[in-house]
Amino acid sequence: MTSQNTKTEMLSGAAMVIRALADEGVEYLYGYPGGAVLHIYDALFQQSKVKHVLVRHEQAATHMADAYARASGKAGVVLVTSGPGATNAVTGIATAYMDSIPMVVLTGQVMSHLIGGDAFQETDMLGISRPIVKHNMSVRRPEDIPYLIKKAFYIAQSGRPGPVVLDIPKDMTMPNEKYPYLYPETLKLRSYNPTAAGHPGQIKKAVNALLQAKRPIIYSGGGVIMGQASEELTALARKLNYPVTNTLMGLGAYPAGDPQFIGMLGMHGSYEANMTMHHADVILAVGARFDDRVTNNTKKFCPHATIIHIDIDPASISKTINAHIPIVGLVKPVLAAMVAQLEQKKAKPDGQALDSWWQQIEAWRSVHGGEYEQDTPVLKPQAVIEAVSRITKGEAYVTSDVGQHQMFAAQYYKFNKPNRWINSGGLGIMGFGLPAAMGVKLNYPDADVVCVTGEGSIQMNIQELSTCKQYGLGVKIINLNNGYLGMVKQWQDMNYESRYASSYMDSLPDFVKLAESYGHVGIRVSKPEELEPALERAFALKDQLVFLDIHVDPKEHVYPMHVPGGAMHEMFLSKTKRT
Amino acid sequence: MRHIISVLLENESGSLARVVGLFAQRGYNIDSLTVAPTDDATMSRLTLVTHGNDQVIEQITKHLHKLIEVVKLQDLSESAHVERELMLIKVKATSNEQRDEVKRCADIFRGQIIDVTAKTFTIQVVGTSDKLDAFIEALKGSAIIEVARSGVSGISRGEKTLTL
Ligand SMILES: Cc1cc2nc3c(=O)[nH]c(=O)nc-3n(C[C@H](O)[C@H](O)[C@H](O)COP(=O)(O)OP(=O)(O)OC[C@H]3O[C@@H](n4cnc5c(N)ncnc54)[C@H](O)[C@@H]3O)c2cc1C
Ligand SMILES: Cc1ncc(C[n+]2csc(CCOP(=O)(O)OP(=O)(O)O)c2C)c(N)n1
Ligand SMILES: [Mg+2]
Numbered sequence: 001m002t003s004q005n006t007k008t009e010m011l012s013g014a015a016m017v018i019r020a021l022a023d024e025g026v027e028y029l030y031g032y033p034g035g036a037v038l039h040i041y042d043a044l045f046q047q048s049k050v051k052h053v054l055v056r057h058e059q060a061a062t063h064m065a066d067a068y069a070r071a072s073g074k075a076g077v078v079l080v081t082s083g084p085g086a087t088n089a090v091t092g093i094a095t096a097y098m099d100s101i102p103m104v105v106l107t108g109q110v111m112s113h114l115i116g117g118d119a120f121q122e123t124d125m126l127g128i129s130r131p132i133v134k135h136n137m138s139v140r141r142p143e144d145i146p147y148l149i150k151k152a153f154y155i156a157q158s159g160r161p162g163p164v165v166l167d168i169p170k171d172m173t174m175p176n177e178k179y180p181y182l183y184p185e186t187l188k189l190r191s192y193n194p195t196a197a198g199h200p201g202q203i204k205k206a207v208n209a210l211l212q213a214k215r216p217i218i219y220s221g222g223g224v225i226m227g228q229a230s231e232e233l234t235a236l237a238r239k240l241n242y243p244v245t246n247t248l249m250g251l252g253a254y255p256a257g258d259p260q261f262i263g264m265l266g267m268h269g270s271y272e273a274n275m276t277m278h279h280a281d282v283i284l285a286v287g288a289r290f291d292d293r294v295t296n297n298t299k300k301f302c303p304h305a306t307i308i309h310i311d312i313d314p315a316s317i318s319k320t321i322n323a324h325i326p327i328v329g330l331v332k333p334v335l336a337a338m339v340a341q342l343e344q345k346k347a348k349p350d351g352q353a354l355d356s357w358w359q360q361i362e363a364w365r366s367v368h369g370g371e372y373e374q375d376t377p378v379l380k381p382q383a384v385i386e387a388v389s390r391i392t393k394g395e396a397y398v399t400s401d402v403g404q405h406q407m408f409a410a411q412y413y414k415f416n417k418p419n420r421w422i423n424s425g426g427l428g429i430m431g432f433g434l435p436a437a438m439g440v441k442l443n444y445p446d447a448d449v450v451c452v453t454g455e456g457s458i459q460m461n462i463q464e465l466s467t468c469k470q471y472g473l474g475v476k477i478i479n480l481n482n483g484y485l486g487m488v489k490q491w492q493d494m495n496y497e498s499r500y501a502s503s504y505m506d507s508l509p510d511f512v513k514l515a516e517s518y519g520h521v522g523i524r525v526s527k528p529e530e531l532e533p534a535l536e537r538a539f540a541l542k543d544q545l546v547f548l549d550i551h552v553d554p555k556e557h558v559y560p561m562h563v564p565g566g567a568m569h570e571m572f573l574s575k576t577k578r579t
Numbered sequence: 580m581r582h583i584i585s586v587l588l589e590n591e592s593g594s595l596a597r598v599v600g601l602f603a604q605r606g607y608n609i610d611s612l613t614v615a616p617t618d619d620a621t622m623s624r625l626t627l628v629t630h631g632n633d634q635v636i637e638q639i640t641k642h643l644h645k646l647i648e649v650v651k652l653q654d655l656s657e658s659a660h661v662e663r664e665l666m667l668i669k670v671k672a673t674s675n676e677q678r679d680e681v682k683r684c685a686d687i688f689r690g691q692i693i694d695v696t697a698k699t700f701t702i703q704v705v706g707t708s709d710k711l712d713a714f715i716e717a718l719k720g721s722a723i724i725e726v727a728r729s730g731v732s733g734i735s736r737g738e739k740t741l742t743l
Binding site: 130131319 | 592596647648649743
């Protein structure tokens with residue numbers, strides 16, 4: 001004991017925060033300084049293991065950390081000051097929460113003895129963040145800091161991932177008060193112990209149901225991406241030769257170029273994916289949560305299907321749609337167990353039924369097939385995405401904001417790998433795209449990182465062009481400029497007789513000049529023939545941020561689109577056609 | 580359907596707020612709530628009465644389970660259990676006739692008179708919530724001044740337990 005004690009390092013609370021992050025393997029910390037966290041910033045300054053990225057707005061720090069987590073599977077880390085710093089981070093915490101993304105957010109707080117007294121820059125961050133975190137905690141004794149940071153990472157990254165907030169009163173970080181530092185290697189909590197492997201009996205039942213299916217479909221979601229189970233999913237799907245559809249959050253889990261892939265499902269899903277779902281007799285839902293953007297009217301949802309649902313969170317199961325065969329567990333081991341059972345059984349699915357099912361699916365595929373008007377004098381946004389997909393061979397990291405451009409990116413970029421499509425599905429937050437692209441580019445400097453955005457969304461965090469300059473982040477911004485809050489306009493066209501209440505973006509900046517003023521390259525594209533050369537040039541400028549301001553057809557709508565209140569198979573297919 | 584859910588909760592600051600917040604945030608009902616430490620100082624036991632259809636109750640228990648500080652929980656109403664609530668009720672009792680009537684009523688409900696003044700009686704009644712409701716109903720004739728109820732606490736019968 002004594003010999004160990006003499007070796008134990010004595011560190012201040014502030015130094016412990018940074019040291020614990022280093023011991024956790026954290027390379028980048030995204031943040032913004034302020035009074036309550038100055039001791040921590042000083043400790044950061046005095047070491048070199050953990051690097052700090054100074055954003056221009058705390059929201060961007062949270063999105064950078066979040067996007068790093070989406071690309072790498074590991075928690076991103078944020079450091080902000082109390083009061084305004086913490087409240088500016090709230091939107092980003094909610095974004096991560098809605099999409100189950102692991103994140104650790106360290107928020108400064110006023111001195112403990114001032115808490116509750118409306119002190120300068122005091123906000124009850126534990127109270128504010130409670131409904132949008134997986135967990136939150138505050139430091140009450142400096143010596144608990146290593147344990148609390150370990151606990152924050154453990155909770156954020158295990159089970160159903162999510163953001164964890166750790167509130168740190170300033171007096172917990174006093175530079176001259178030192179305490180023994182020891183970073184726990186592992187942690188066990190009696191009150192939190194998520195299941196990993198699924199119940200073997202349930203898995204067996206699921207395999208039997210799958211083998212008996214005549215009209216099967218695999219519906220996979222964000223859980224397969226964050227659960228790193230794309231390989232297992234692909235193996236299972238190939239073994240069975242069943243069609244696969246992905247949610248918006250699940251794109252890339254199954255290669256888009258593969259014939260078994262039938263596209264995204266849901267509100268803006270492909271015709272064939274929605275038809276296949278509606279007529280299926282067995283649905284294998286993997287790490288997906290039957291969101292309302294997917295199911296449309298739950299009362300009319302897939303009336304013929306036996307539903308198998310694999311999810312780590314029991315609360316996701318039978319929440320909106322009743323699951324006949326629930327399996328609580330991580331997708332990776334559960335899918336692996338299913339593949340193993342199929343191999344062992346040597347049983348094959350009903351080949352004849354499957355043949356005619358595939359014939360039916362191919363017929364559906366030919367009905368719409370993502371068609372849009374070709375050879376138009378104005379650029380079509382879909383054509384832009386297809387060109388980007390082609391040039392980057394479906395291998396770029398693509399982040400997006402929210403709106404029509406997001407849906408076009410999801411529909412027309414052919415994602416062949418997981419963790420490459422990075423967007424806000426659950427919260428649907430405009431302003432996510434640019435900081436997200438930055439978070440990815442910083443951590444994957446050699447990869448092509450594309451931000452697909454709109455002239456509305458990009459302006460929600462445009463100040464980050466400055467951060468990009470400081471850290472040399474050569475992301476490619478594809479601004480699908482339609483001069484409108486296009487998604488809003490589409491709804492106004494369809495439901496409000498084209499009364500465009502505040503959906504027109506008047507007095508837009510000159511984005512090319514704006515990019516240049518930040519020291520980046522700006523290129524305007526207004527004619528179809530300018531597109532390819534501009535993209536070639538942009539991607540050739542490896543280390544530069546290139547802002548492509550691409551003027552696209554303002555009248556375009558996103559199709560297919562679910563008929564409100566209808567079943568999965570009820571869709572508008574164009575401005576004039578519906579099922 | 581009415582359900583009584585008992586929860587063992589880590590005795591940490593903010594854990595109670597998390598439980599209450601969950602109900603507010605997700606629009607679940609709380610009919611009553613009691614919370615106090617157990618024989619183990621690191622844990623509190625919380626008992627809440629709620630109502631909802633099976634699907635809602637299933638979501639409530641699942642979401643309670645998800646809270647990091649929830650150690651264990653049990654839906655007491657799913658099996659044989661004992662439930663009790665305590666009520667202190669202050670009534671106006673001035674005339675002899677009134678005082679006799681209140682006393683008689685308290686006797687029937689096995690209530691105890693725990694405070695007396697020239698003008699008031701305070702009675703303590705323990706029982707199921709229904710019994711307390713009935714007692715209030717029975718006293719409706721006399722003037723009820725104040726009611727303080729503890730909320731329901733409960734425990735399952737026999738071998739079944741909610742312990743670590
Ligand atoms: C403008 C707009 C339009 C949209 N249109 C569509 C649309 O047409 N189609 C569509 O699909 N979405 C659409 N969305 C997104 C939609 O709102 C939801 O975010 C999305 O459908 C949810 O995806 P998911 O079901 O894959 O769940 P996620 O939110 O990704 O949740 C993952 C699920 O998997 C579980 N999980 C996580 N990790 C694991 C693991 N390791 N093992 C097991 N389980 C795990 C979680 O508990 C959770 O239940 C749209 C969003 C916007 C903003
Ligand atoms: C922060 C935020 N505010 C409002 C909305 C509602 N909203 C969804 S899409 C959209 C329009 C987006 O416009 P733009 O970025 O130009 O994209 P487009 O649809 O034109 O491609 C709006 C306002 C939102 N999703 N996020
Ligand atoms: Mg727009």
